[in-house]
Amino acid sequence: MLTTQQLADIEQNPYKADFPLLAQNPDLTFLDSAATAQRPEVVLDAERTFYTTMNANPLRGLYRLSVEATEAIDEARKTIARFIGAVDEKGDPQGNQIVFTRNASESLNLVARTLGPKVVLGPDDEVVISIMEHHSNLIPWQQLCRATGAKLTYLRLDDDFRITPEEVAAKIGPHTKIVSVTQVSNVLGVQNDVKAIARRAHEVGAYMVVDGAQSVPHVPVNVRDLDCDLMAFSAHKLGGPMGIGVLWGKSEVLDAMPPFLTGGEMIDSVTETDAVWAPVPQKFEAGTQDAAGSFATKAAIDYLASKDMAKLEARERELATYLTDRLNDLPYVDVIGPKDGSRHVSAVAFNVRGVHPHDVASILDMSNVCIRAGHHCAQPLLNYLEVENRATCRASVAFYNDKADIDRLVEGLDKVWSIFGGAVDTKEA
């Protein structure tokens, strides 16, 4: 439950005006930030600034423009590194630990395809993931295990949607070579103790990979503190452009991994029969990259920092709590996940009793309320939870939402029930 002061806080919204799509559509209620965030104007300006003031192909040029473009990308790497705590003992950001990809999925595929061969998995080895993984942190490992004969082991949840220390100790053992777990579930909204999981992984000599796609935009993430080996996330969920993914890794881990894609800009030298790879991060960035997108990702992070990330996080916690509380209060709604709102990072999954989530989403759309409905790219989780139709509704908040957005969602759900309540009651009678 929120205090009167907290309720008053989320009634205010000093952020919406910074987001052109939201500002231009005051009737729109956007509650699908877990799928993609809205972009602040400064991010759009940054894309334009790149192309209008420094457009040249980075890395290769010997002229001023290309050097500026290269420096802009290096600055972006440093900003991202600082944002996730990838700093050395002196606190200097480790930009060369930041690899740009297209999205978190590509980052995770890169890891599965290049860490996999390095580790050399066989039938006696295990890869451990959790049952709440998004398909992008599931299929790459599933296919790697199918190809190598290694065993794919799932960390499962207790009745309170937690991965218990006992489960971690039981599943991660001497045969485990790689552990890859999401920090925040894109369906349940719960946060996993990936620091404890990383500690266990390292005890048994396994690598620890973290899917940060849903955590980096919403909670303070410090890769040094977590002591993971690799982390994947995407720019578009934190207000940056679509098409930019990030892979962070410890230098010694990235250095030891072979390249993923080969070609231009990722080599030091090439002969007719062999090639010498460029150092990380270039080794993993074949071909011309979306430099403007990288530059705009820096703008997105600078924007979050300028608004005080801790303040934004606190606001998002309040919004998620208010959202969960309102849904819990609806007699015809079942929250799928913790009933305690404070355990939700941005996302809350729910179902309207007896109504397919796709119908719920369509009817909410009549009131311009945008939520996600379906399997959320987490079919094994929905099977595991035995949710009806193997699908749920999901509302997810960001700091640019406010109390009125959630109130409009609830009004829309009342409308769903006014249409369907009679039909559902009749069917059950």
Add this chain to the structure above:
Amino acid sequence: MDRSTPASLYNAQFMDHVAHPDYKYQMDDPTYTHYGVNPSCGDELTFSVKIGDDGRIEEAAYQGHGCAVSQASADMMSDLMVDKTPQEAIELCKLFGRMVRGEETDDSKLAALDEAASLKDVSHMPARVKCAELAWRTLEEMLENGSGEPGSTATASCTMPPHTHDGQE
């Protein structure tokens, strides 16, 4: 924003098919039975018809579960198909497909779909087209596969409509 879901779709007539389906039951001795599924939604239905001595559809029925659009559409379709020849039924299935994909908008032609013409709004909801089409695709496939050998029961493999991914993140 004028791109949102048309408010008219979930009307009283539509909801009556959801709450009180007339054709949702297990048929005895069907001529053909066919299973259809939308893997991305979890909509599933098994459709059955009985062909009479005059070669026309004498009885139509379905069983299954899924969203209201898929279920109401199946009930409306069943009602429409009674007394049609398999060839007429196939033509109506094709017409329905053209309607929900927005390729046929002429109301005088769509009148042949009777009540199912009220699902025209689905053409403005690309994500729901596969839901509305499920029953019709299942029936069309069943009749096209099975109409050469009336009297036999053709329980064919899954109808697999084009997969629409609904969770790209």
